[in-house]
Amino acid sequence: MCKVFPSSLGEFGLRWFNRLLAESIYNWKQLSEEFLARFVSNAKISKEPDTLFGLRKEQEETLRNYVRKYQKEYNDLKENVCNEQMVVMFFKHGLRPESKLRQSLTKRPATVLKDLRARIEQYARLKDDQILIEVASAEQTTLENRRKADRGEPRGVVVNEADKSKSHEAVVTVFKEPIYRIMEKIKREPFFTWPPKMLGDPVWRNQKLRCTYHQDRRHMTQNCRALKQHLEDLVVVGHLQEYIDPDKVVIEQGNLPLEPNTEHPL
Template sequence: MDAMSRALRRAARSPFSDEIEWAPMPSRFTRPPFNSYEGKTDPVEHVSHYIHMISLHAHNDALMCKVFPSSLGSTALRWFNGLRKGSIRSFAELIQEFGSRFVTCSRVPQPVDALLSIKMRVSETLQSYANRYWELYNEIGGGNEKIAANTFRMGVPEDSELRESLTKRPPEDMRQLMRRIEEYKRLEDDRLQNKGKAPLLGRSRQGVIPARPKKDFKMQEPEAQIEGVNVAFKEPVHKILDRIKNETFFRWPNKMGGRSAEKESPPTTAGSDRSHPRCPRGTEAAKGVLTVACIEGESPEKRMKVGRLTISFGEEDLQGSIQPHDDVLVVTARISGLLVKKVMIDQGSGADMMYPDLFEGLGLKSQDLAKYDTPLVSFDGRVVVPEGQISLSVDMKGKEVIVTFIVVQSFSPYTAILGRPWIHAMKAVPSTLHVKVKFPTEYGVAMVRGNQ
């Protein structure tokens, strides 16, 4: 009981001077929700938090002193109750005594050199490494943005795509660095999700039962047999056509039963991999493959019409792709004369979009943009106000159209999005299942394979 009495007497004995003890309190003062200090964390951080929470009354020194004990936990409160009576005459003296008592809990600031010691571990994800790096970076404090990119890059493995990107195109500020890291985080997540997928090509077909047609089902035979062959061109197609226009397989029957050499090119369409006996067989192309079809028993005009309008996808288009998947269709295109990767083709987008990395990579400036005030909704549901719009040429497999891009200052793992305006201008048919897009050209149906 004597110990309890002594403790109560100490708690009732105020360490504040009479001037502070008898100072009037505001009539409508409400105590803010302070963090309770237990003597285990940095005392400077606690005092900073306290001053911030009671900043509306920072001019009232007596109030600052009287309220401070309510922010202390049991350990710190025992220290406060042990202060000598009348020893505290101001809030400055109170926090000085508080800091002296709990100085051993003060956080020792890390030197800038500590950033060089943090390295990405074997099999560690970029997300985990970035979390460790930023935790240490924040302990060091601000003012180190110039060295952040270099130290972060040095901690990434030498064969990393992110390290190569940061070396070739160093970010100008912290915002660009964070955007680049987030981009590669998402790419890493996509790869981890697709890690268990196996390519369709070469997969065993044992156990697969082919579907049997019903006995009373009859398939109507087409009026004209269409056979296709993949022809590779190592020089412009129009030169090849001029050279072989008089060959037998490019002569069409005329009304008199003879043959005439037509100057117009033969029709082209998406065909199968089987070789027609009257069509030339090509070799592997360095610049791409066009599918050329030979159609017998029709006029050149009808053949050209069929070849231009028929775009289809078959089982053979699945070969070489990773199945099953839920990937988007991402291709490479030539924009304003430069080869641009990570271009997404999206039928669900009503606009053609361009993001900051591509805008800066093309050397464009804000003065190059035309005004565009209509707000857009991003993937995450946020409303984004565009920076403006600009019209540029987009070339794919030699077919070029002018696209009006809307430029937005927002993060995206893609450099640009080609939406319905581009798809309709190209008369293209994209297929996310086959990871391909096909469209008619002057010489037939061209196909561009996406990158998974």
């Protein structure tokens, strides 16, 4: 039995076995006791469901980090002690009251983990886009201030390039909310189509900017010409009427200028 035993061990168990002192084991009972003393004491203790209920998303914690923390605790639970509906409910309970994801789960509850994962990814991508927009806007402001300083001009309030470009907007329709939010709401509709893969060498793209429509890096979703044009085409054939702002009109003026922080056009 002692001779066959090593063949059943994994990497760590075999390493322990090979380090046993020569002639220190005389029978199977002694070997089994040594093994249990080494490994059973280090076995992971399964947790109860109240561990999940006690988790909370911190004020400055990202959604993705909270998900990783929650997933780790969920994996440590005893088997069959918590159904999927309870897991979803505890996850929502741990979100902050002002969380848009929590509000969404309250209005349209997810009952299984598959639906919860899809909802989490949707809101995590929106948050990623918002962060990229804020970073890009800050970088643009810093760059504009440096240019003004080089020209000897005073550093006043810098107008965001994305806002300045609105006077030259080539898309006539004015929507009630940003186009990346509209995309998240309609991307599963049968009339919505995804774009082809971006052309050009990815090495030369701005890696700080990500477009969720192209699912690639080069520009921000809010400045994606292809997405703007696709939404405009959908409006022409009668879709997206609930997202149009009827009180605003944009007059088409010439060609659409390059988006800020975009090194290459689409």
